[in-house]
Amino acid sequence: MLVYLLGVVLFALGICVSVALHEAGHMLTAKAFGMKVRRYFVGFGPTVFSFRRGETEYGLKWIPLGGFCDIAGMTALDEVTPDEAPRAMYRFKTWKRTVVLSAGSFTHFVLGFIVLYLMAITMGLPNLDNRPVVSEVSDCVTNATTVQQVNDPRCRPGDPAPAKAAGIQPGDEIVAVGSTPIREWSDLLRTVQGAEGPTPMTVLRDGERVQLTVDVPQVTRPAENGGTEQAGAIGVAPSSLVPHGPVAALGGTAAFTGELVAETWQRLLEFPERIPAVVEAIFGGERDPNTPISVVGASRIGGEAVEQGLWEVFLFLLASLNFFVGIFNLLPLLPLDGGHIAVTWYERVRDWLRKLRGKVPAGPVDYTRLNAVTMVLVVIGGAVVLLTVTADIVNPIRLMR
Incomplete structure (x- = not known):
């Protein structure tokens, strides 16, 4: 109070x-x-x-x-x-x-x-334009058959942590996946879900472009039709705020x-x-x-x-x-x-x-x-x-x- x-x-x-x-x-x-x-x-x-x-x-x-x-x-x-x-x-x-x-x-x-x-x-x-800015990097990505399991933060031994292992940091803006330019978070989701294995990614960090390689795993996720599907995941969450430098x-x-x-x-x-x-x-x-x-x-x-x-x-x-x-x-x-x-x-x-x-x-x-x-x-x-x-x-x- x-x-x-x-x-x-x-x-x-x-x-x-x-x-x-x-x-x-x-x-x-x-x-x-x-x-x-x-x-x-x-x-x-x-x-x-x-x-x-x-x-x-x-x-x-x-x-x-x-x-x-x-x-x-x-x-x-x-x-x-x-x-x-x-x-x-x-x-x-x-x-x-x-x-x-x-x-x-x-x-x-x-x-x-x-x-x-x-x-x-x-x-x-x-972040009114839904820019692909990362707010959080997960410790792992896991297989899940329900929404509850997708939101379960617990990691198990052997679970991959692709974004963290590649060096993606909170505040990074992912501007390209391979040769595909990324303008919105929805573009990032769609592109990553179709990727698998070592994938080049370009992030904007403190005004500079940084080249990273993310080993994208295919994990089990709930599908819209009620079943499950395989999709790429890297373990990042979108940011509601976009940081800026002084200039x-x-x-x-x-x-x-x-x-x-x-x-x-x-x-x-x-x-x-x-x-x-x-x-x-x-x-x-x-x-x-x-x-x-x-x-x-x-x-x-x-x-x-x-x-x-x-x-x-x-x-x-x-x-x-x-x-x-x-x-x-x-x-x-x-x-x-x-x-x-x-x-x-x-x-x-x-x-x-x-x-x-x-x-x-x-x-x-x-x-x-x-x-x-x-x-x-x-x-x-x-x-x-x-x-x-x-x-x-x-x-x-x-x-x-």
């Missing part, structure tokens, strides 16, 4: 750091362009402490579930003092305001990339980040249709692992991952959450940053079209006219958060043991 609680706290801390850095992204870019940043606080509620450095007040609040960066004149309707007016955010060029508004989401993407990179060079990235990890992490961002976007599009399943789970239905989860649910899964020693799950979940928040925050809806970006560019395009017609700029958008829409979105968002938090408390998603 103590390890589980530690995992929950670590994951929650990771979320708090992500939010703090999100707001820091806004602050640093605003300062870089010369905008006035009044306050930068981590958390909400009563202030724990604060201090002023230069023109900005920095501080920490008691509820570590967010934060804020107060930039003078974020919209033309914000009140600014006479000394703040020349450096109010709304006076700056559209592209500069866009950079400041999107810096928070950009920070989440960078954090997600860093987490995945650290995962790549320490434990590896998820190769940059490209591997970039490619995996692209895949994960695309998957996150797809999940976000499916978000509304999965809400009914969350409601069913609250009232006793089986919880679909693909349903949305809240910060509470993510922290619980993070705790279980640490408890079971599955640090790769912990890091993957933390990176995924950063990508989700980064994408979600860019949606063109107020009060999200994406909504403010949409309004900023609406003003820019509108004034450009007016200029083409010989008219003067129309001035800033009146945000008060958007209050009704904003409140509807806030209520809907609050309801979704309440539903997911409730489901994560009464019927949480759990890791398979």
